[in-house]
Amino acid sequence: xxxxxxxxNPFGHAIITDAWDPAGIDIPEINARAFDxxxxxxxxxxSGRGSESIxxxxxxxxxxxxxxxxxxHRLITHAAKHAPDGALRCIFxxxxxxxxxxxxxQHLRSRVxxxxxxxxxxxxxxxxxxAHYLAANxxxxxxxxxxxxxxxxxxxxxxxIESMLDEVAEKARLGFELRRVLSHxxxxxxxxxxxxxxxxxxxxEEALIRLGLAPGAAGEPEQEARELITSLCRLAxxxxxxxxxxxxxxxxxxxTDDASAFFRLGQQLAALYESDDNILLLTCLxxxxxxxxRKSVRDADWDRVARKETTLDPLDRKTVNxxxxxxxxxxxxxxxxxxxxxxxxLWPLPEDRVAELFTDLFKITARRALMHAEQVFEERRxxxxxxxxxxxxxFLEEELERRLLFAERSSPSGTDENLRHGLPLLAExxxxxxxxxxxxRSGVQITFTKxxxxxxxxxxxxxxxxxxxxxxxxxxLDAPVEGRRMILRDPRLPITRSAATTRSTxxxxxxxxxxxxxxxxxxxxxxxxxxxxLSDARSGDxxxxxxxxxxxxxxxxxREALDPRLREFLDSLFTGDSEEPVAEQKLDRVQDLAAxxxxxxxxxxxxxxxxxxxxxxxxxxxxxxxPTRFGLLEGPPLVxxxxxxxxxxxxxxxxx
Amino acid sequence: xxxxxxxxxxxxxxxxxxxxxxxxxxxxxxxxxKVRALLPAPYKxxxxxxxxxLRALESSKRVHAxxxxxxxxxxxxxxxxxxxxxxxRESPRSLSELKKSLTLAVKTGPELTKALxxxxxxxxxxxxxxxxxxxxxxxxxxxxxxxxxxxxxxxxKAIDALTKKLRGSGIDRAAIVAALTRSITPSREMNGRExxxxxxxxxxxxxxxxxxxxxxxxxxxxxxxxxxxxxxxxRLSWPKPDFDDLVLRLARExxxxxxxxxxxxxxxxxxxxxxxxxxxxxxxxxxxLEENA
Numbered sequence: 001x002x003x004x005x006x007x008x009n010p011f012g013h014a015i016i017t018d019a020w021d022p023a024g025i026d027i028p029e030i031n032a033r034a035f036d037x038x039x040x041x042x043x044x045x046x047s048g049r050g051s052e053s054i055x056x057x058x059x060x061x062x063x064x065x066x067x068x069x070x071x072x073h074r075l076i077t078h079a080a081k082h083a084p085d086g087a088l089r090c091i092f093x094x095x096x097x098x099x100x101x102x103x104x105x106q107h108l109r110s111r112v113x114x115x116x117x118x119x120x121x122x123x124x125x126x127x128x129x130x131a132h133y134l135a136a137n138x139x140x141x142x143x144x145x146x147x148x149x150x151x152x153x154x155x156x157x158x159x160x161i162e163s164m165l166d167e168v169a170e171k172a173r174l175g176f177e178l179r180r181v182l183s184h185x186x187x188x189x190x191x192x193x194x195x196x197x198x199x200x201x202x203x204x205e206e207a208l209i210r211l212g213l214a215p216g217a218a219g220e221p222e223q224e225a226r227e228l229i230t231s232l233c234r235l236a237x238x239x240x241x242x243x244x245x246x247x248x249x250x251x252x253x254x255x256t257d258d259a260s261a262f263f264r265l266g267q268q269l270a271a272l273y274e275s276d277d278n279i280l281l282l283t284c285l286x287x288x289x290x291x292x293x294r295k296s297v298r299d300a301d302w303d304r305v306a307r308k309e310t311t312l313d314p315l316d317r318k319t320v321n322x323x324x325x326x327x328x329x330x331x332x333x334x335x336x337x338x339x340x341x342x343x344x345x346l347w348p349l350p351e352d353r354v355a356e357l358f359t360d361l362f363k364i365t366a367r368r369a370l371m372h373a374e375q376v377f378e379e380r381r382x383x384x385x386x387x388x389x390x391x392x393x394x395f396l397e398e399e400l401e402r403r404l405l406f407a408e409r410s411s412p413s414g415t416d417e418n419l420r421h422g423l424p425l426l427a428e429x430x431x432x433x434x435x436x437x438x439x440x441r442s443g444v445q446i447t448f449t450k451x452x453x454x455x456x457x458x459x460x461x462x463x464x465x466x467x468x469x470x471x472x473x474x475x476x477l478d479a480p481v482e483g484r485r486m487i488l489r490d491p492r493l494p495i496t497r498s499a500a501t502t503r504s505t506x507x508x509x510x511x512x513x514x515x516x517x518x519x520x521x522x523x524x525x526x527x528x529x530x531x532x533x534l535s536d537a538r539s540g541d542x543x544x545x546x547x548x549x550x551x552x553x554x555x556x557x558x559r560e561a562l563d564p565r566l567r568e569f570l571d572s573l574f575t576g577d578s579e580e581p582v583a584e585q586k587l588d589r590v591q592d593l594a595a596x597x598x599x600x601x602x603x604x605x606x607x608x609x610x611x612x613x614x615x616x617x618x619x620x621x622x623x624x625x626x627p628t629r630f631g632l633l634e635g636p637p638l639v640x641x642x643x644x645x646x647x648x649x650x651x652x653x654x655x656x
Numbered sequence: 657x658x659x660x661x662x663x664x665x666x667x668x669x670x671x672x673x674x675x676x677x678x679x680x681x682x683x684x685x686x687x688x689x690k691v692r693a694l695l696p697a698p699y700k701x702x703x704x705x706x707x708x709x710l711r712a713l714e715s716s717k718r719v720h721a722x723x724x725x726x727x728x729x730x731x732x733x734x735x736x737x738x739x740x741x742x743x744x745r746e747s748p749r750s751l752s753e754l755k756k757s758l759t760l761a762v763k764t765g766p767e768l769t770k771a772l773x774x775x776x777x778x779x780x781x782x783x784x785x786x787x788x789x790x791x792x793x794x795x796x797x798x799x800x801x802x803x804x805x806x807x808x809x810x811x812x813k814a815i816d817a818l819t820k821k822l823r824g825s826g827i828d829r830a831a832i833v834a835a836l837t838r839s840i841t842p843s844r845e846m847n848g849r850e851x852x853x854x855x856x857x858x859x860x861x862x863x864x865x866x867x868x869x870x871x872x873x874x875x876x877x878x879x880x881x882x883x884x885x886x887x888x889x890x891r892l893s894w895p896k897p898d899f900d901d902l903v904l905r906l907a908r909e910x911x912x913x914x915x916x917x918x919x920x921x922x923x924x925x926x927x928x929x930x931x932x933x934x935x936x937x938x939x940x941x942x943x944x945l946e947e948n949a
Binding site for chain 1: 716730876880881886936938940
């Protein structure tokens with residue numbers, strides 16, 4: 001009988017994708033030097049000796065994200081459990097830079113919001129941050145009692161807390177809106193809206209009113225995001241460090257020689273470093289791009305971004321043995337079996353199968369060691385030779401399928417980033433020869449140019465607040481068109497009937513040759529999934545058979561296997577080939593139906609026709625023509641519903 | 657009588673932020689008098705207060721004083737280097753031409769020359785010595801290494817003279833050039849022989865020279881930072897096989913740890929050639945010094 005057959009494989013989960021992933025088996029010997037460097041820098045910041053910054057680099061799979069996870073666990077999760085006063089040692093923010101280099105502050109804002117609202121041991125980082133500030137300024141209660149007090153606050157405002165929050169806001173020079181939203185988050189009122197505001201998501205008027213905020217015209221989102229983050233740094237004060245971890249720096253680039261992406265990141269990191277005296281910046285990238293990153297960043301910015309550099313080395317034989325042994329020892333049944341094999345320290349892994357990974361020069365990464373060990377263990381367990389390695393194409397198809405499940409559930413608030421990051425990436429990957437550049441001129445966000453073609457200008461208008469939307473559309477109307485211009489809007493954000501000015505402005509734009517294009521949900525989901533795959537490949541985090549897959553391989557595959565729906569969408573953008581322009585009345589009816597179903601979710605065709613005052617056969621035709629937008633149950637009676645994609649695995653909801 | 661309300665005095669922190677923000681726009685340095693003039697209205701403070709805040713920022717290294725009257729967001733060395741490299745992007749220049757082209761607020765004094773020589777020593781720019789025989793040639797600096805061909809005039813002259821001398825013996829110029837080439841090409845029979853220091857092409861393949869070059873490029877090399885093989889290769893200008901052999905040997909001895917490139921096939925050939933390759937075809941982009949280096 002094969003004694004290994006019933007046992008779990010101890011080498012699974014080789015890849016850590018997020019610094020907030022639960023701590024698995026950590027091997028302190030791996031990257032110990034880099035970890036100590038980070039902790040020393042942290043100690044300097046937390047003792048008030050000014051901000052610090054470290055650039056961490058190593059080969060793909062050397063454990064950069066794992067190191068960030070180890071830091072997070074030490075500074076946050078472990079501290080929350082074990083610190084006697086429930087004290088927060090720092091605010092920890094982990095950011096994967098899968099975004100457009102022109103949305104860096106907005107991207108950072110949404111990640112800061114998400115991480116601030118993560119709950120550990122019953123309280124979020126934001127609650128602990130406020131408790132820390134209150135304790136520092138109101139020492140009659142200790143920190144733990146402030147944490148406990150804030151955790152159990154009811155939704156009714158407590159006058160004493162409110163007046164202290166006012167003091168907090170004044171000392172930290174917080175803006176009015178942030179002050180208001182903080183109250184909502186502390187008292188857990190209007191949580192979804194408050195969280196959305198903190199993230200920088202576009203909110204409809206009614207949501208802003210519920211938050212007590214004026215639904216006025218939106219400012220410049222990058223500048224607003226920067227100011228918010230600077231305010232939050234001030235809120236942390238001198239004694240509470242803010243640790244910002246930037247991972248997947250390479251994902252900012254649309255191509256390998258894209259120096260401007262790194263240049264912009266350098267500016268942002270330097271500005272963040274300068275924004276306060278309590279910042280620890282950790283920037284992670286692959287060794288292979290270190291040179292190019294260094295050359296692309298201005299010297300003055302580099303001085304701030306890289307006060308220290310530290311390398312994550314590949315592992316030598318001795319460290320790999322420690323790694324594999326610890327993993328083996330994590331399975332209790334294996335421990336007992338291994339005691340019977342004292343001469344084979346890596347049993348049940350044959351020594352020669354581990355040795356084959358090394359040469360006298362070549363050392364391997366932790367990821368490679370674990371994935372190889374997983375395979376060898378599987379062979380021993382099943383007593384069969386390892387199956388043929390999956391072909392790269394098959395691997396990529398499955399990877400894309402898996403990511404689509406999550407992408408289909410993503411919210412319209414991510415569509416701006418999806419389009420602004422994804423379209424240039426995809427245009428480059430497919431070798432369409434359309435070069436992208438970002439502008440903030442006249443409401444246009446991206447301009448694509450190609451020799452011999454008119455430039456293509458894309459205005460991405462996903463405002464939910466109709467005032468904001470109509471202002472953006474009017475800017476487009478007033479601006480001269482230099483090439484072809486299009487408006488992109490998420491179809492999940494219908495323009496209601498009551499927004500008559502908005503609809504008439506869209507009509508005027510259409511007459512001027514600036515059409516509104518609403519990409520299918522499926523197209524947006526595909527774009528989201530593909531940009532994730534490309535970004536991971538560029539960052540060395542897309543591992544196939546233990547080895548990082550090159551972005552070139554992914555791009556080649558995409559050129560051959562691109563989903564026809566996405567190809568059709570790209571054609572409609574870049575070649576201008578599309579079906580006959582849709583009649584304005586039909587467009588309005590689609591919007592009406594979408595808005596009705598967003599509100600009512602499910603209703604019969606007859607009821608929808610009555611409520612909208614449109615003929616039922618026409619509405620039925622529209623629903624059938626847009627199957628990814630409207631759900632239809634044949635009946636009789638025919639029923640319409642707001643179609644949502646199938647649920648992915650349950651995602652942990654974070655709340656204050 | 658209308659009384660003017662006095663605005664409350666501006667606090668240190670917002671004043672400091674305003675100063676840093678202003679200086680960020682003056683990377684070439686700016687006089688303190690001009691700083692005072694450029695500060696927006698709410699932050700216009702008296703000279704004493706301004707100087708006091710600038711000194712405080714200087715002590716926390718957020719501002720750098722280049723002289724008693726000039727301040728900047730970065731050190732003079734950094735700014736000078738940046739400005740020099742930017743000027744040299746346009747064309748090679750002599751020291752006096754460089755000084756004329758710089759827009760630094762301070763461009764006289766030994767510090768500028770120091771920055772220039774430091775950049776030279778770091779391999780970020782190259783000296784172009786005077787070309788022998790060229791009347792108006794002066795020492796210049798450039799971002800690319802000089803073309804060796806420009807300096808061959810004396811050798812060419814010498815070959816001409818030797819050709820004249822040996823013509824009577826039936827030896828022509830081509831034969832002299834061939835003999836010269838043979839005499840300066842190093843022997844390839846080095847495999848298997850222990851490398852210590854050896855002569856070849858006028859250089860010594862000497863581990864000490866290697867580590868000296870590393871430390872001159874990165875004085876912090878012993879702090880476990882990644883050293884680019886390309887940077888060291890360019891500094892030493894050794895033939896590729898010799899350089900690569902030494903790097904691989906030092907890795908085998910455990911004196912350095914190599915970092916490999918995952919996808920060298922995706923690189924342009926010229927970039928790939930800058931890497932060090934082993935016999936298995938693994939390409940290495942850099943290394944860190946080990947404690948026994």
